[in-house]
Amino acid sequence: MSQLSLHGLQVHAGERRLLGPVSLVLPAGECLGLVGESGSGKSLTIAALLGLLPPGLRARGDIELDGERFPLDGARHAMLPGRVLAWVPQDPQAALHPLRTLGAQLEESLRLLRGLDRAGARREAMALFERLQLPAPAQMLRRYPHQLSGGQRQRVLLALALAGHPRVLLADEPTSALDPRLAREALAMLDTLRTDLGVSVLLVSHDLPLVARHAGQLAILRQGEVVEQGSSAAIFAAPRHPYTRELLAADRLPAPDAPAPGTELLRLDAVQVAYPGQARPAVTGISLALHRGECLALVGESGSGKSSLGRALLRLLRQGVGGHILFDGEDLLAAGRGRLRALRRRIGVVFQDPYASLDPRMRVRDLVAEPLRIHGITPAQGRAARVAGLLESVGLAPELAARFPHQLSGGQRQRVAIARALATDPDLLVCDEAVSALDAQHRAGVLALLARLKRERGLALLFITHDWQAARALAERSAVLADGRLVALGPTAEVLAGGRAAG
The missing domain is CATH 3.40.50.300 (P-loop containing nucleotide triphosphate hydrolases)
Structure with a gap:
């Protein structure tokens, strides 16, 4: 060799x-x-x-x-x-064709790269799935990418990469x-x-x-x-x-300060999430509280239910949600359309991938100003100054306001997403895997920014993550989910010492 x-x-x-x-x-x-x-x-x-x-x-x-x-x-x-040379791309969800079965995609590569006939390509596809320890290979070949877990999709990409004996x-x-x-x-x-x-x-x-x-x-x-x-x-x-x-x-990453929490802002009482056609609920009987000025990390592996719980809190699920989600005393699950719109103004959201959550056709100034326009918060003539102030608050230079998302680094895009989430002066900020795609330096910078904003604004912060290091650096308390159930809740240092850290 x-x-x-x-x-x-x-x-x-x-x-x-x-x-x-x-x-x-x-x-x-x-x-x-x-x-x-x-x-x-x-x-x-x-x-x-x-x-x-x-x-x-x-x-x-x-x-x-x-x-x-x-x-x-x-x-x-x-x-x-x-x-x-064979490539294993970063994002399997984007790399795999959503409308073609896994077998069709892999067998096409095998026939193109190795000249196999249809039967030979099917046999080799089965062998590759077995080598990569994918369960029930024959059934897996008939599935579509959205029917697999993230780890399984990554193994399918490996199978595609190995198709040509690289x-x-x-x-x-x-x-x-x-x-x-x-x-x-x-x-x-x-x-x-x-x-x-x-x-x-x-x-x-x-x-x-x-x-x-x-x-x-x-x-x-x-x-x-x-x-x-x-x-x-x-x-x-x-x-x-x-x-x-x-x-x-x-x-x-340093451990966070632990200021005394303020009054209770959010309470989840016996929340359950069930998806149509699924044998068991994605989330079962979750009860916890979050106070003003406090960060609570919601931690778990893929499939633990943490994102489902976050979507239920944000009322992004149309059905299958039970229990009570009390925001400043009002049940979000019972709120009508008009009242829900008013309550959502007080909840900011930062998603995992800023490149996907920010409209690529809009400049930074328009992205940050959009919540101001939608909620009628700031008159048109005052929005430019408000946007400049928001960008400054997240550590971005004013001249970046004229750029498009693709002209920014990953850390800068996430700061734009945070500025946008802060535009309505929310009481609660929900961060769903907000630092998982960032490199170490940008991750540390965004975590420090979130800690400062929480401290200066008295924000309640729900930090959904699989990254225990990030949770340790930002959250005073942590809630650990596994198989849709709450298995640990308490001060982050104690939860970590109790052996619940998954990473």
Whole structure:
């Protein structure tokens, strides 16, 4: 077996260099971690290797394999993707076709890449699903992506990547949307594939400690340049570059202050959520309270019921919700349309993916001003000043108001989402996995911002997450859900000490 080498990769937009020069060595059967914050050049590196750069960008450099060099963007380089280099995208929900069965998608790749007939492609698809430990492979092949869990969809992407017998897997943030247990399982599966099949793995991530547990070698990217390379053990023991030390420090989040809570704002009493056609409720008998000026973390693995409970609280479910959800003494579940609109003005929401929750056709100023217009809070002539104040409150420069979401970093987009959620001066802020897709530095910054806003505004904060480190840094109390039931509730430090931390 031989190693794959990347020599002098550069990506240019016109005369401006965006990335490089980047040179990497990936021995057969080994794992190399490529780590950096949002905008560091990780995704550009993957796109250049696969020949998938956007129009207007061009790549220079060579890939070396078995002593033979393949100039990037050349005709021979185009033969490598799928057969030598295989991509495992970040978001399986977006990467899989929602209207085609898993079998149709995988068998198409097998027939295209390996020339199999229909029967042979079906047999190989079954074998791949069995290798990746997907349950009931024959039934799974007949299913659609939305019928699978997040961890199962990730394994389907691995099956698609393995369809062409590749020698290198390019795993692009494969765990960013997974809870800690599923993330560990996904990376353990990559380790197994390296051992059993001899494939190499280029593991791209913003999570330095997680990657270092699986990658023998690390390359640290910053602003398009490799600032440090070496063994994982050596880099952790004595990081040489200041940026590497910043990445390591950003993962160590401080514990929150614990001010005395204010009056009770939210109470859930025996809340139940049931979906049509499901054998058992998604949420059963949840009772808890949240006070002004307090953060309560709602923690659990995928499928625990935490997002269902959040949707019930926000009245985003049309049916199947029972019990009582009292907001400042009023039952949200019993509120009519007009009263519900008034109550919703007092509840802000920050979703997991700001790129999906912010309209890409609207500028930042219009996104933040939209709640002001909808609720008639600020006259048209005063909205610009109000938007500027909101952007300043979340640490964004006023000139960003003229930009579109795609022109911002991930951390900036999430701050815009928070500014938008604060536009109506809410009493309650609901954050649904608001930092799970961010790198360590942006995560630390957004958590510090939320802590400051909670302290300055007296906000009650419901923080829905699978990230125990984030919960520890922000929440005075934590509620742990498992299989739709509340299994622990109390001060976060005590809940953690009681062994309920899932990650």
